[in-house]
Amino acid sequence: MNFYKQAADILDRLGKKEGSIKGLTLGNAEVTDKKRMYAVICETLKHNTTLSLVLQESKLLALEKKLTRSLALLLLHDLLLQSRGIQASDAWPMKQAVMRHKARLKAEFVKAKIKVGAKKDGLIEGEDELLLPRYVRVNLLMKTPQQVIDAFIADGWTFLPVPPSPPAPPPANTFHRDEHLDFMLVFPPKSDLHLHPLYVSGVLILQDKASCFPAAILAPPKNAYVIDGCAAPGNKTSQLAMGMGNGGKIIACDLDLRRLNILKRLTTKAGCTNITALNTSFLTLDTTTPDNSKVSHILLDPSCSGSGIINRLDHLVDAYAEEQEQATILETTTTGGAAERAAAEEKKKERLLSLGEFQVECVSKAMTFPNVRKISYSTCSIYAEENEHVVTTLLKKHWPTWKLTPRAKVLPTWHRRGYPSEVCDIPGLVATDEDRAKIADCVVRAVPGGPEGDLMNGFFVACFERVGKNSLPGLSPVWKGPSIGGIKRTHEEADEMDDTTTDAATEGTSPAKKKKKNKKKKKKSATTNSEETSVTAGDFASTAAGVGGEGGGVEDDEASGDDE
Numbered sequence: 001m002n003f004y005k006q007a008a009d010i011l012d013r014l015g016k017k018e019g020s021i022k023g024l025t026l027g028n029a030e031v032t033d034k035k036r037m038y039a040v041i042c043e044t045l046k047h048n049t050t051l052s053l054v055l056q057e058s059k060l061l062a063l064e065k066k067l068t069r070s071l072a073l074l075l076l077h078d079l080l081l082q083s084r085g086i087q088a089s090d091a092w093p094m095k096q097a098v099m100r101h102k103a104r105l106k107a108e109f110v111k112a113k114i115k116v117g118a119k120k121d122g123l124i125e126g127e128d129e130l131l132l133p134r135y136v137r138v139n140l141l142m143k144t145p146q147q148v149i150d151a152f153i154a155d156g157w158t159f160l161p162v163p164p165s166p167p168a169p170p171p172a173n174t175f176h177r178d179e180h181l182d183f184m185l186v187f188p189p190k191s192d193l194h195l196h197p198l199y200v201s202g203v204l205i206l207q208d209k210a211s212c213f214p215a216a217i218l219a220p221p222k223n224a225y226v227i228d229g230c231a232a233p234g235n236k237t238s239q240l241a242m243g244m245g246n247g248g249k250i251i252a253c254d255l256d257l258r259r260l261n262i263l264k265r266l267t268t269k270a271g272c273t274n275i276t277a278l279n280t281s282f283l284t285l286d287t288t289t290p291d292n293s294k295v296s297h298i299l300l301d302p303s304c305s306g307s308g309i310i311n312r313l314d315h316l317v318d319a320y321a322e323e324q325e326q327a328t329i330l331e332t333t334t335t336g337g338a339a340e341r342a343a344a345e346e347k348k349k350e351r352l353l354s355l356g357e358f359q360v361e362c363v364s365k366a367m368t369f370p371n372v373r374k375i376s377y378s379t380c381s382i383y384a385e386e387n388e389h390v391v392t393t394l395l396k397k398h399w400p401t402w403k404l405t406p407r408a409k410v411l412p413t414w415h416r417r418g419y420p421s422e423v424c425d426i427p428g429l430v431a432t433d434e435d436r437a438k439i440a441d442c443v444v445r446a447v448p449g450g451p452e453g454d455l456m457n458g459f460f461v462a463c464f465e466r467v468g469k470n471s472l473p474g475l476s477p478v479w480k481g482p483s484i485g486g487i488k489r490t491h492e493e494a495d496e497m498d499d500t501t502t503d504a505a506t507e508g509t510s511p512a513k514k515k516k517k518n519k520k521k522k523k524k525s526a527t528t529n530s531e532e533t534s535v536t537a538g539d540f541a542s543t544a545a546g547v548g549g550e551g552g553g554v555e556d557d558e559a560s561g562d563d564e
């Protein structure tokens with residue numbers, strides 16, 4: 001396809017929120033010159049305000065009926081802002097349609113820049129930046145946060161002992177520790193650390209805060225067998241490895257070989273030595289192999305709409321989408337745009353439903369591993385269809401064997417929880433507002449952006465725990481218990497039940513031996529529990545070290561693997 005037509009198609013899809021900039025350009029197999037495409041899309045979006053005004057004032061679309069709005073914007077961008085002009089054959093009718101009005105368009109561009117207060121290059125001040133902090137995960141496999149803090153202070157940075165209040169990005173040349181994740185440092189927006197020796201050597205991992213939540217919540221013990229089911233490009237995998245101190249074993253599975261190769265490169269750079277990368281579908285894994293049947297923890301961060309991801313440019317997509325919609329309404333004479341809007345809305349709904357089905361399938365598959373006890377499910381989506389609705393469907397399907405891990409063990413000090421209004425009814429389980437609120441409280445959300453948002457990408461995490469193998473008629477749902485205490489009691493019951501289950505294997509041993517074995521088991525379980533708690537709940541409250549490793553990773557991140 002002609003480069004400009006393909007670019008126009010991408011702009012249209014961005015306008016309909018069918019993906020993110022990186023996903024539709026760098027991550028798009030149909031695009032051959034990915035870097036050029038990414039640059040053209042970014043630049044056109046950055047100049048959208050000025051170019052749209054040129055389009056409107058010149059009435060180009062009315063004069064040249066074959067031009068679409070997105071194609072016209074792209075061609076105007078190259079005509080007005082690129083010294084080399086439009087890179088297409090002079091015989092191409094679309095180029096001719098623009099070039100016929102070249103003088104007029106240039107004159108309108110001069111006027112438009114003055115009108116919108118744009119700088120010399122047609123860019124409005126501040127239009128290309130969104131002030132999110134630069135989050136940096138310290139790779140605890142290599143250095144402690146204090147060592148990194150000292151290194152930055154030695155470089156001339158000022159360390160803030162407490163984060164700004166109310167929450168805001170740190171001012172220029174200052175940085176602080178994150179208040180929820182002890183391995184995380186927070187720098188001012190636009191801090192470019194790519195050339196910093198600590199980044200180059202794998203000590204610093206550029207990873208959004210929210211994307212560190214799933215591995216921190218899952219927090220497998222050091223010797224565990226773990227699967228990261230949809231792992232590439234691998235920031236959450238390396239966070240798991242970090243939290244496990246390179247102990248145990250992590251099977252990192254991804255369908256996409258190119259992305260899996262990025263995972264291998266990144267996790268090697270990060271010094272991870274306990275990861276086996278598998279290029280296969282998580283959905284087809286054999287749960288009965290010797291390794292897989294030992295798996296106790298699974299992290300699932302499956303493909304999603306990516307609607308929560310913002311980077312410095314994604315806010316421009318929002319503005320573009322809005323303008324696109326307005327323009328469609330104005331330009332559509334027959335239906336006033338209503339039919340187009342309804343069709344686009346329907347398409348979006350279908351896509352979310354199909355993503356939701358895939359996500360349910362992934363978690364349901366995870367629940368079939370014979371010894372799995374804990375599963376974290378996450379998306380970088382803002383839509384309930386991929387979040388609360390998926391969780392409710394899973395509870396409906398798998399209750400009472402699986403329940404949600406209560407807030408006390410899921411980033412308890414993180415304020416933003418699920419939306420109760422999006423928790424669906426489950427007959428016999430969820431019926432009242434109180435039920436819905438309790439379910440919503442178990443899960444974590446992050447609202448993208450700032451200042452109203454959480455100064456990070458939009459995100460969602462839920463954690464499921466197996467209640468017991470021989471479950472469980474009559475066990476109260478956690479949120480129907482009398483209090484948080486009720487939740488705890490349910491956990492203890494579950495642990496006891498697992499003990500009972502394991503006891504089946506000790507049948508035939510003498511009572512004395514059995515007693516000894518049970519004692520041993522109790523001791524072992526205490527050790528395991530202390531390993532788990534050392535990296536989970538309480539630490540979030542106290543911000544003690546080791547919340548469970550570094551992780552994150554954004555679906556679209558390509559060459560670097562950074563969460564940008």
Ligand SMILES: C[S@@+](CC[C@H](N)C(=O)[O-])C[C@H]1O[C@@H](n2cnc3c(N)ncnc32)[C@H](O)[C@@H]1O
Binds near residue numbers: 231254282303553
């Ligand atoms: C959101 S991304 C994962 C990001 C990753 N967890 C990180 O933090 O770097 C989703 C990944 O799921 C992979 N995927 C999609 N379907 C899959 C399947 N059936 N089995 C395994 N991986 C799959 C995609 O290739 C993509 O790399």
